[in-house]
Amino acid sequence: MTVETLIPVAYLIAAVTFILGLKGLSSPTTAVQGNRIAAAGMLIAVIATFFAADVNGGVPLILAGVAVGGVAGFAGARMVKMTAMPQMVALFNGAGGGAAALVAILEFARQRELGVLEFGASLATLLALIIGAVSFSGSAVAFGKLQGLITPKAFRYGGQQLVTGGIAAATALLSLVLLAGVIGGSFAIEPMLLIAVITLLALAFGVALVMPIGGADMPVVISLLNAYTGLAVAMAGFTLNNQLLIVAGTLVGASGTILTRLMSKAMNRSLGNVLFGAFGAVTPAGAAGPAAGDDGRSIRSIGPEDAAILLSYAQNVIVVPGYGLAVAQAQHSVRELADLLESRGISVKYAIHPVAGRMPGHMNVLLAEANVPYDKLFDMDQINPEFQRADVALVIGANDVTNPAARSNPGSPIYGMPILDVDKAQNIIVIKRSMKPGFAGIDNDLYLDPKTAMLFGDAKDAVGKVVQELKKTA
Ligand code: TAP
Numbered sequence: 001m002t003v004e005t006l007i008p009v010a011y012l013i014a015a016v017t018f019i020l021g022l023k024g025l026s027s028p029t030t031a032v033q034g035n036r037i038a039a040a041g042m043l044i045a046v047i048a049t050f051f052a053a054d055v056n057g058g059v060p061l062i063l064a065g066v067a068v069g070g071v072a073g074f075a076g077a078r079m080v081k082m083t084a085m086p087q088m089v090a091l092f093n094g095a096g097g098g099a100a101a102l103v104a105i106l107e108f109a110r111q112r113e114l115g116v117l118e119f120g121a122s123l124a125t126l127l128a129l130i131i132g133a134v135s136f137s138g139s140a141v142a143f144g145k146l147q148g149l150i151t152p153k154a155f156r157y158g159g160q161q162l163v164t165g166g167i168a169a170a171t172a173l174l175s176l177v178l179l180a181g182v183i184g185g186s187f188a189i190e191p192m193l194l195i196a197v198i199t200l201l202a203l204a205f206g207v208a209l210v211m212p213i214g215g216a217d218m219p220v221v222i223s224l225l226n227a228y229t230g231l232a233v234a235m236a237g238f239t240l241n242n243q244l245l246i247v248a249g250t251l252v253g254a255s256g257t258i259l260t261r262l263m264s265k266a267m268n269r270s271l272g273n274v275l276f277g278a279f280g281a282v283t284p285a286g287a288a289g290p291a292a293g294d295d296g297r298s299i300r301s302i303g304p305e306d307a308a309i310l311l312s313y314a315q316n317v318i319v320v321p322g323y324g325l326a327v328a329q330a331q332h333s334v335r336e337l338a339d340l341l342e343s344r345g346i347s348v349k350y351a352i353h354p355v356a357g358r359m360p361g362h363m364n365v366l367l368a369e370a371n372v373p374y375d376k377l378f379d380m381d382q383i384n385p386e387f388q389r390a391d392v393a394l395v396i397g398a399n400d401v402t403n404p405a406a407r408s409n410p411g412s413p414i415y416g417m418p419i420l421d422v423d424k425a426q427n428i429i430v431i432k433r434s435m436k437p438g439f440a441g442i443d444n445d446l447y448l449d450p451k452t453a454m455l456f457g458d459a460k461d462a463v464g465k466v467v468q469e470l471k472k473t474a
Contacts, residue, residue: 003051010048011244017041018251028364028374045244061343082366083326086359090143090222093229097135100232101199102247104129107239108195121239122182126175129195129237130202135228137206142222145215152215164208171201202288211274216439217274220263224271227256259360266354268406268416280355292425299435302453305460307429308469310453314391314427317341319382320351320420321363322433323439324397329458331370337467338372350376351383351393353401358439384421393425397439397459404445414440428452431462 017037024034046066050059071162075094080088090351100262104125111117178194181187186281187194189332230252237245264271285290302310311317319334338348350372356363364377387393395402422428428451438441446452455462 004053007048007051008243010044011247013246014041014048014244016373017044017250022251022255026367028361028377035271036194044464045248048435077236082329082362083323083358084147085362086219086222087143087146089226089359090139090146090218093222093226094136094139094143097132097139097225097229097232099127100229100236100353101132103137103236104132104239105195107236108273109192112191117182119183122179124235126178126198126239127474128232128239130175130198130236131228132232133199133202134206134209134460135225135232137203137223137230138225139206141207141210142218142225144223145210146218147327154214154217155211160208160212164205165199167205167208171198171205174198174201177436178421185274192298204437213275217442219355220260220267220274223260223263223360224275227260230254230256263355263360266418268418269462283300286344297448297450298377299447300450300453302429304465305461306453307466308473310338310427310429311341311346311392311394311466312344312470312473314341314346315396316347316349316390317392318349318351318387318390318422318425320353320393320398320402320422321356321367322353322398322401323357323362324399324459326357326362326366326397327459328397329398330463331366331372333460333463334367334465335370335372337463337470338376340467340470349378349383349386350381351387351422352377352400353380353420356398356401361395380418380420382458387421387424388426390425392427392429395422395430395432396463397432398441398443399432400440402446403438403440403442405442409445413442422446423449423451426451429455431455431457431459433458 018041019314021034021038021041025036026034028188028200043376049055050062055062076088077092108125108129109120111121141150151371154409157218168324173198174194177189178187178191178198181189181191210221210225214331223232230249232249234246234249235250237243237247260271264274267274319338321331321334325331325334350363350367354360357366367377368374398420400406400414400417401419403412403414404419406414406417406419406425409415423446428449430452432454433456447454455466457465
């Protein structure tokens, strides 16, 4: 028995750990463990690959690549702010797609040189190349939009769909020409030239696909591109005859697809609407209701002292965290506030909207960081019936996910998106810095509700002041 015969066994173990890891990631209580299991599996897979016969001479180069990539990935992951995580995921994801495309190009060139090109493998190689290149350039645009390097607004022009469709059609046509050459054994056009043009077209298609999508939809797009990368990697697995790549790529493709569907569903949108619709592209002033004061209603602003009094008279408080809580890093102050209220016999629960923040599970991760017990976190469906019994709904840096226009205004871009029924609470305190809209760019009628009191300020600072005021009343 040679070491090489053990490689499939190592790959099998790795594949099992990936599945167990994914299972672990499905709950906050087991997520860290799931991540570790999958990472251990990946280590096994990487080590096993070094013993593959065809890696022979390349070990020093691979080690150099691992060192450069490892250091960059490690430093990036340590330095990135939680709020910039979607960009980071886009970047890593794009790198995966790009890698699959490069493998495809090199493998096609190698097989051609050896004269062993055949239809099945070439088809897989082409798919890895095209999907990988689309994912690479699409992810780069998504990164640029979220990082503010290019406009986060939807970029549109007349005849856009025709141009995008033309790029797709040209890619498909040249791919057919290439495959016909593989089948016939002779090429009308130099195949590596065809590969180069197909690569450029696929890169252009990725750009054309993501540019018309508004910033608010970017997390969904990143999840979709993630699924593409998985598919590209699986195809590269067929090309290289590597079972682990096929399994890992398929897992990424499937989980990315499921996540994309879940996110679209939470926003009550079809994937087609995300990709070709207008959400995040339009910011019609007042589309979600009158601007402050338009119809005689006015904003009621309070200070930390009033907020503390309101909270101290409550029996049931529901905290509604949103993106602003993440920006302010207010999770520890919120925990302190909740502890204080609970020590006085007040019930505190957290309402978690599936797309609160900027990435799936954003609020869960933040609150877990402050050791908020998981059993105090409630999904939208669980908590919504409880709002009418809540004495105070304390909205901290959340906006779109509380906007009643989603229920009542068919003209609103977020109409139909399920929201947290904050407006049903007896009293509402909203902590945010200004009257500026959230990510969807629309006004929030909740702020004009007579039951709503606005506590303007940075979330961490404002919650800290409320805690101080509460302590005075002890
Ligand atoms: P948003 O609607 O984006 O609102 C966040 C609010 O936080 C803003 O109105 C902002 O108002 C406030 N804020 C910002 N910095 C703050 C600070 N330092 N202190 C206090 N407040 C601060 O957030 P949301 O309610 O969480 O909704 C998430 C949005 O992202 C939705 O539109 C959702 O569809 C979209 N989205 C999310 C996801 C995922 S997976 N989470 C995916 C796709 C899309 P001020 O500027 O006035 O402070």
